Amino acid sequence: MVTKQFSGPAEDADLRRADSLGREIFSDVANKWALLIIEALGEGTLRFSELRSRVEGISHKMLTQNLRMLERNGLLERTVYPTVPPRVDYTLTDAGHALQATVDGMCEWTYRYFHHIESARRRFET
Amino acid sequence: MVTKQFSGPAEDADLRRADSLGREIFSDVANKWALLIIEALGEGTLRFSELRSRVEGISHKMLTQNLRMLERNGLLERTVYPTVPPRVDYTLTDAGHALQATVDGMCEWTYRYFHHIESARRRFET
DNA sequence: CGGGATCCACATAGATACTG
DNA sequence: CAGTATCTATGTGGATCCCG
Numbered sequence: 001m002v003t004k005q006f007s008g009p010a011e012d013a014d015l016r017r018a019d020s021l022g023r024e025i026f027s028d029v030a031n032k033w034a035l036l037i038i039e040a041l042g043e044g045t046l047r048f049s050e051l052r053s054r055v056e057g058i059s060h061k062m063l064t065q066n067l068r069m070l071e072r073n074g075l076l077e078r079t080v081y082p083t084v085p086p087r088v089d090y091t092l093t094d095a096g097h098a099l100q101a102t103v104d105g106m107c108e109w110t111y112r113y114f115h116h117i118e119s120a121r122r123r124f125e126t
Numbered sequence: 127m128v129t130k131q132f133s134g135p136a137e138d139a140d141l142r143r144a145d146s147l148g149r150e151i152f153s154d155v156a157n158k159w160a161l162l163i164i165e166a167l168g169e170g171t172l173r174f175s176e177l178r179s180r181v182e183g184i185s186h187k188m189l190t191q192n193l194r195m196l197e198r199n200g201l202l203e204r205t206v207y208p209t210v211p212p213r214v215d216y217t218l219t220d221a222g223h224a225l226q227a228t229v230d231g232m233c234e235w236t237y238r239y240f241h242h243i244e245s246a247r248r249r250f251e252t
Numbered sequence: 253c254g255g256g257a258t259c260c261a262c263a264t265a266g267a268t269a270c271t272g
Numbered sequence: 273c274a275g276t277a278t279c280t281a282t283g284t285g286g287a288t289c290c291c292g
Contacts, residue, residue: 022236023182025243030158030232048274056149059266064275074239074246085273086272095239095246102231106156109228110148113200113221117151120200120221174254185286190255211253212292 028073033058033066035103038092041076042100045091075099154199159184159192161229164218167202168226171217201225 028034033055040046040054052063067090070076075096081087092100154160159181166172166180178189193216196202201222207213218226 018240021244022233022240025236025240026162026232027158029236030156030161032153032156035156036152060275061265061267065265072247072250073243074249080274083273084272086275088274093242095235095242098239099232099235102228102235105228105231106152106225107148109221109225110151110155113224114144114148114151116219116221117199118147121198123200124198186255187285187287191285206254209253210292212255214254 025073028069029075029099031066033062034070035106037063037066037070038075038096038100039103039107041090041092041096042104045089048088048090051090070096151199154195155201155225157192159188160196161232163189163192163196164201164222164226165229165233167216167218167222168230171215174214174216177216196222 036055036058037051040051046054048063048067051067052058052060055063067076067078071078073095074093077091077093079089079091081089162181162184163177166177172180174189174193177193178184178186181189193202193204197204199221200219203217203219205215205217207215
């Protein structure tokens, strides 16, 4: 999956298509901002402005761009309330939550190997 | 961790430093090529040229660049054999393997939510 | 073979301004 | 408040060349 290759021409064309799509999805999702957004939404529904402050350092533009992309891939749902001023909520779908679980894993990993990484860096710059 | 904020100025300065480093590590690692390299090395030690063909689509430059970064962060070990022609092996460290486990999760996720994503995309372009 | 260095096209992301 | 549009700069990545 994703990293596996299909060698022979006798391979099922449907499987090859699946693999290339898998790779495309992986490329979409495996980026800093997307994962941080997913992680932020893990705690529950958030508005645009709330996301903006939770995902530290993200620009207005990057946020909207990634939200569109995540919505397109069915990872989150966008609810617009036709009020003045407008209000838009973002919530993870089941697929989104499932991914969020693995992102949690990455965050825990960062925490666990913190010192290992710090000392590796010190060793490296010599 | 990573997404958590430290608010008050009374907060422990060491924790803030830890958080910003965590974020830095996350930003390093949460990118397409890095994760695909980690995933490829999950199966075992590989040479530069082997990695180049396993991680489909990666350029010479991106491969070396990411390998340096992953080595710097102590995720993999680089072994140079002083032969002619030279031979260089890359192997995951414990930290690398731990991360690889979570990347596996992402790959499985891609596989599991494949159809969900496909249909979400169809719905979106209307 | 592995990898550094350079050049450059192109995409990406920031800033700014404008709309419903 | 949320979002789109435009402009621009900067940085990222690909291609190419050379070196041990």
